[in-house]
Amino acid sequence: MLKNDLYLKALAGESVSRPPVWMMRQAGRYLPSYLKLQEKYDFFTRCETPGLVAEITCLPVDEIGPDAAILFSDILVVPRALGWEIEMKPGIGPVIDNPIASVAQAMAVNPVDAGEALGYVMEGIRATNERLSERIPLIGFAGAPWTLLCYMIEGRGSKDFSTAKAFCYAHPEAAEYLLSLLTDVIIDYLNAQVKAGVHAVQVFDSWAGLLGPDDFNTFCMPYLKRISEEVDGAPVVLFAKGAWYALERLSWRTNAAALSIDWTISPEYARKATRAGITLQGNYDPSRLLAPIPVIREQVKRMIDRFGKDHYIVNLGHGILPNIPVDHARAFVDAVKDYG
């Protein structure tokens, strides 16, 4: 029995005394305790060592006090399980060896048994739950098919992922093959996470907003819908960053328990566009955590007033930035706890 199940209650649409709060990338680079571990272990060692996963996942739980923990991992563990070498280059980010450059290469990608290939993630989940000892729920996650495809074709981060997009425009069948295969793998992967003990899962379509509405309907929507329907035993949260235009469709036509939204979407627009009863998560501008603490506290209160305390999970509109002072992150969480 979880001691604090506010987050799961909000996902289930139950009424709560105050909304739950957590922050995307809350176990990340703004935390001095994380930076110390970053110096000692390389990125994939941190992701693949269950003890480190548990330790890192719990850092913000102890230091900031959110109502949910999110497993420390990376969306690129899936392409890695599919056979790609990925290097984290300082100042550049992830660089993928041999990105897909032809239809033949795309059609040669074979699915894997994600639960097995990513067994270390499942061990990390078990170790984390042990360390959390039922204090708060644990969130699992995966990158969305479109976002993973972007990296697998572009080979690295990009302002526009125009190489990936060009590939999809020129070879729509190969794109569909890859996106379907990734969808299968992601569904297996998330179901394995649920079996290992996560209480909810979030799907990050970080590059959805690079697409216009028509392309979103082609390259994102069908796959997000299928994931939301085929993950069993835990609520699914979808985050299609930047795809404001898809909010209504994601709300009505998928099985998502909640939609995470970025800070360009006003609470009023979000509530109007989505079906009654769906939970919304977000959407504090991560840069606003650089504002003076009294301003943060006031803005958080106002944000909850506007979304309403029910069917709502307080979060940022994207991951926390590396330059956020820890006491500002804590003030954000505390402001939610002091609400009402």
Next chain:
Amino acid sequence: MLKNDLYLKALAGESVSRPPVWMMRQAGRYLPSYLKLQEKYDFFTRCETPGLVAEITCLPVDEIGPDAAILFSDILVVPRALGWEIEMKPGIGPVIDNPIASVAQAMAVNPVDAGEALGYVMEGIRATNERLSERIPLIGFAGAPWTLLCYMIEGRGSKDFSTAKAFCYAHPEAAEYLLSLLTDVIIDYLNAQVKAGVHAVQVFDSWAGLLGPDDFNTFCMPYLKRISEEVDGAPVVLFAKGAWYALERLSWRTNAAALSIDWTISPEYARKATRAGITLQGNYDPSRLLAPIPVIREQVKRMIDRFGKDHYIVNLGHGILPNIPVDHARAFVDAVKDYG
């Protein structure tokens, strides 16, 4: 008398046989003829030499055939005129010496007479019009106050401009001082451009979309409104990239003749959100120019069908990418000319 005034007719809301077309950054890095000049002259030499401005502005006119030319220049000529040294670093982009880091530094910024300080732009306009010899209209432009402030505080391009945003959250009065000063300078600058001979002006608020709706209303809207009202003698086009949520407000509460929109906004949404009679410009996804030519042609036709041929200027949703083949850019323009 202009031989081809389709662009001005569309801005005036007159009915046309087909919509006009031009492309943001059409005189840019995708053109081999431009790259040759880039090798010979550094960036600000290209911007400050009237003969080169005229030559570069006319390159796409001769090679691609758009219905309007846009003056070759840069939004950062304004901070430069205000006294900042700016270096164009390969692989990084513009880097500003001594970015504003304190309230004292912000309050010490003094306005300049833009028409005088940027006299070389006016000479460039006259040289360009001579070279264009009334074939098509010439568009002048400036960066919006918010976007210029972003660079002047951040010091360089950034994914989130969080330093600039943090400054504004912590020091709203200093931000207001800077934004007001920039607005005055930009209005003077655009009025000088109109006197020198541009037929319309476009204001680029390239980083508007980094702000949520409330911050947009604080840091962008009042200044864009004032520019739209105080530029005399030529229509004003506003482009608040990424600020989809502000479309309605920009349409109803400014004096803009047209709004330029990015590709996340569907034609139907854009028409519904804006007042009848305002002209819309855009919004082809720049990455889509990497699609096969028959796909481009079909998508352009469909885009015009959806916007309607009147009150519409065909353009991209952002600047053309450096990796676009010239024949794809030409196919885009030709598809518009073949419309209907």
